[in-house]
Amino acid sequence: MIFLRYILFPIVPFYYLVTWLRNKLYDLEIKKSISYHIPVICVGNLSVGGTGKTPMIEYLIGLLKEDYLVATLSRGYKRKTEGFQLADNDATAKSIGDEPFQFYNKFKKEILVAVDADRNNGIKQLQLIDGKPEIILLDDAFQHRKVKAGFNILLTTYSKPYFKDIVLPTGNLREPRNGSKRANVIVVTKCPKNISDAEKNSILQQINPEANQHVFFSSISYLDHVISSNTNRSIEGLEDFTLVTGIANAAPLVHFLNEKALKFEHLNFKDHHEFSKQDILELNKKELIVTTEKDFMRLKQYESLRDKLFYLPISITINDEVKINKLIKSFLKTKL
CATH class of the missing domain: 3.40.50 (Rossmann fold)
Incomplete structure (x- = not known):
């Protein structure tokens, strides 16, 4: 598989160009993104593979569910159904996907869990139901630019950061690295618990965040x-x-x-x-x-x-939870 990826390297410039052009069309508003009055927080990544989106969504649920009616909206990867689905007592991993089913099992009495490959339709459907949500968490939707989320959280792993990667098919990036500029917050996930300040500073220099961006470091904790x-x-x-x-x-x-x-x-x-x-x-x-x-x-x-x-079970620990929580709640105050 690795050998095949290297053979496909000549395709990399074409993939780069297509994804760069797509983003540029959205940036110039030639292709339209839809914004919503309801607060929409997107959690995603630039790369394929696991960066810790599910624990991050659960972190946000834990932060917000006591004060707001929260809904998660996912694609529902590998589910056997189509269109919009709102999780209920008959939901299974096959009907809504394994990660949304995990959210539902853990928080079903406290939040709404929905899936729809068309995130705009999913948001619209959620706003039509009785007891509609006050906040929507978009799971794995950083590249879904038809929705303009109010707050974007970009995840990248400590071991395979996006700034050391290239686009598909040889690399793992879904889009060029400069897509990271759309993020409000960047979280370097799955860090060693004893990561040094010197290493954090080195990573910060390589990320080179914009003036309006904030970078955090998180680690996994097993129960x-x-x-x-x-x-x-x-x-x-x-x-x-x-x-x-x-x-x-x-x-x-x-x-x-x-x-x-x-x-x-x-x-x-x-x-x-x-x-x-x-x-x-x-x-x-x-x-x-x-x-x-x-x-x-x-x-x-x-x-x-x-x-x-x-x-x-696992949970995540973020190096400055007070700051990231304050950023999220400050965004909500501007929308609610």
């Missing part, structure tokens, strides 16, 4: 227990188990479990893997399965796995 559909277990008490992951980068999770000196085998699938009947038959043979929360949303439907399937 000290795993959760099933009906019980919790301490990580320290886990013995020989199977780790099942279908995410973009499982390395941080594997590193955490290795640091705990736990004994496990790792079944590593591609991101958003659709578990087949054969996969489930193989998993049925395992005595204890630990997975990510996102994968748990797809696997928990199988009754045969219910008593052996657990997920390890």
Whole structure:
């Protein structure tokens, strides 16, 4: 796959030109973006792959849900439905996608969860329902420029920052690096917890933010227990188990479990893997399965796995939560 990417390098300038031109047309308002009176906060990235959008959306939900009626709006990647869908008690990972289903399972009594590939239509539909939201969080919509979000949060990982990457197909960027200028906030995610001030300053210099942009650093925190559909277990008490992951980068999770000196085998699938009947038959043979929360949303439907399937929750820690929270709430005051 890596070799193929290098072979396709001659295509890179064409991809760059097409995406640059598309953005330029929006910047010049030749192509139209729609703004809304309702506050719209977008969380996204420049690159393909996992940058930590789901934990960031959950962070925002936790910050806002006590004071506002919040809705999340996602594409619903790999769902089996089409058009606008508002999550309800019949929702599954297949009907709305695994990440939106995760939001719904965790916060269903406190927020609205919707999916629509057409974000403008999704916003319009949300505003038509009874009990319409006061704030909409757009999940993975940084390149969806038909919507002009009021506040853009751009994520980039510590290990693979956008400023050291190039566009597809050889690199991982969906658009040129200068797309980062649209962000109000840039968060460098999945940082080591002991990242030094010198390293932060070095990254800041490479990002070279605009005067109106703010840069933050976040790290992942794993909880000290795993959760099933009906019980919790301490990580320290886990013995020989199977780790099942279908995410973009499982390395941080594997590193955490290795640091705990736990004994496990790792079944590593591609991101958003659709578990087949054969996969489930193989998993049925395992005595204890630990997975990510996102994968748990797809696997928990199988009754045969219910008593052996657990997920390890995560949260994020941001280096200056007071400042980022103040920026977000200041934006809301201008819209509400």
